[in-house]
Amino acid sequence: MHHNTVDIQNLVYTYPDGREALHSVSLSVEAGEKVALVGANGAGKSTLLLHLNGLLPAQSGYVRACGLDVVKENLGRVRAAVGVVFQDPNDQLFSPTVFDDVAYGPLYQGLPEGEIRQRVAAALTAVGMIAVTDRASYHLSLGEKKRVAIATVLAMDPEILVLDEPSAGLDPRARRQLIELLQSLQPTQLIATHDLALVRSLCPRTVVMNAGHIVADGETTAILGDYALLERHGLA
């Protein structure tokens, strides 16, 4: 890769009612990195993530992902390269069967049927959910739904996996399985979370956000070891 996978410069976002959510945020992620984005609720993590695939347009500053400017003309290609997994899997599993959900992305892209099947099988195998391919996702447990949700994005072969609060609501075993899964997956990862133990297990680099600013960006052990820093920014 010649380019940074993610390159955000001076991004500003203001809500329609005037509140500023992001104050000139700059962030770069290189290929292969696993980066944690931590911050208290309302720090702006989710808002930042929504800019990565153009769901929120950059009001000021710019956002580049996988070598493309995240602007209207490029959204089709950006969304193939940036795979976003949202916090609530129920919002992402909207098809009758697991197969249909995982196949949505490749189908939309117009890939031939044989390749679609191949990708679905590969994605579900990668997340360990190949056994439920033909079942309705409605009855799966939360942990299983989260894994299927990740598969729906993997099937598009993204360059970067962006996850919003992946471990929220999971019981200890499901959490552990999720961490192992994320460790095993190849693509670059940017994970927004306030599950600091997950950060420690998974991400060598941590970026701390507070009230729309990036207040720290560095090696995970150093940042998570600085209790005063964590407390100042609502994380301890």
Next chain:
Amino acid sequence: MFATPMPMHIPDGFLSVIVSLVLWGISVIVIGFALKRVNTDLEERQIPLMGILAAAVFAGQMLNFSVTGGTSGHLLGAAIATILLGPWPAMLVMTCVVGVQAIVFQDGGLLALGANLFNMAIVGVTVAYFVQRLIQKLAGNRPWVTVVSGFASGWLSIFIASLACGLQLALSGTSPANIAIPAMAGIHALIGIGEGLITAGALAFVTSARSDLLTPEETPTPASRSLWVGGLALAVLLAVISPIASAHPDGLEWVAEQQGFLGRAQAPLYDLMPDYLLPGISNEALATVLAGIAGVGLVLIATIGVAMGRRRSSAT
């Protein structure tokens, strides 16, 4: 500003007062009956169930899929609500949705609300119910039943409701029948396809996840049987009247003129007013000037009142 994209919510000003009031009357009676039935059938669950489903229908109307270029297809939801809840609760759910859209978002008028309720909550639901029961009776448990029933009830509920809407516009004299009805019918025949497809898709999802929700009633009550008949009757009636009305718009214009005629019939009694109160200035011109002065006066008073109020509060 949020708005439903369905062109079936009639704003105020488009229906004559008589048409509006008649439809208000019909809607109040039918919805009143639905309230009684739901009270008996649902008991304590009724409010959480219907309230939240009403919110879901409203939210569901925001879901869209792109058709071509910039246009997109949307959902009304009467058919889905009917399948999931049964006809009477669905009628109340749609009443809440259409009512909130009118009162809170001005999507559809307040005087015209009776007509909008009739079209979307009553016709939409009864026709959907009739189609669903019919297909069920005819085809029983064949695997394709849910999809076909979903599509057919979705499409027909929209199409027949649009006929009613067109007729109301024509009867009010707002739009000539030979334009209003075919236009409404044509547009909604297309939009209805979207509704049908979305309804079918929703049913496919629900069947795979919770097929227990879709088991049919064993013995229909007399009330729901009469609703079935009502749905059939409405559909047939509107489907028959509409082409006749569009082919012979004069018939409907005659009705519209009768409404105006009723008003004009009383006018001779009041033709005691001379045409001129002041020499050389017609009453109409005088009235216009007076109204203009009164109007400007009103606005000035309001503005001054607000300004004074502000000054007083900032002085304290």
Next chain:
Amino acid sequence: MSLSQNLDPYLPGSSLVHRLDPRVKVGWALGFILTVALTPPDAWPVGILLVAITAAVAILAEMPAGIVLRRAAMATPFALSALPLLFTVSGHELWTLPWGWTLTYEGAVRCVSVVMKSWLSVIMAGVLTATTRMPVLLGALRALGVPRLLVATVNLMWRYLFVLVAEARRLMHARSARSASSPRPGLHAGGSIAWRAKVTGGMAGSLFLRALARADRTYAAMVARGYDGDIRTLRLTPLTLHERISIILGLAGLGTVAGLGLLLWG
């Protein structure tokens, strides 16, 4: 994400109109809309008066002009259905288009009248909802005779509206996030219209099923707080004499305006 801003029409304020009793406001608003409806199309002076009343009320409510106009624009798409009136009402001919349609004076009057009427009604209703919180407005409707069950249902619907609308938006975001084009040449993205509609149906089905589950949870929570199916709400204080007189006077004034219109131009 601040979705609630888009959906709740209430604009906080302390204008005269904000402070009016909701029953008075609703009575006047409905009376006004009825008056507008009864006014004959060519009663220009009455029309001027009605526009002035609307403007005065909007000013008294301290509503920003931009918001008023934007909300009034809601009625505009439907206005297209009134366009045929320009050509179909018989009367003094003004202009003939190349393909034979003739624009008449009477037709223009009718068309403008319809559009203005819907505009004024929308603006007045908009002022009502901008100055009255929803639960208060519902209380007024209840006092005016709307059945308890309906009012209680709408109250709950309003409470969950924003939650479910946010769900719908997240569903659409999740779909957009996976709607991509392939970098490989020669592939056509998007699938067929029918497929896209079916996917949207699945989203709707998901939304509805989750709503049903949520309804069960809400019912359980209500039962846990003693709910037994009976709807008990706090009563609004009875109307004061002052308020009763205001309603009557206001409606009488509107009735006079409507009457004049009907008598002189009907």
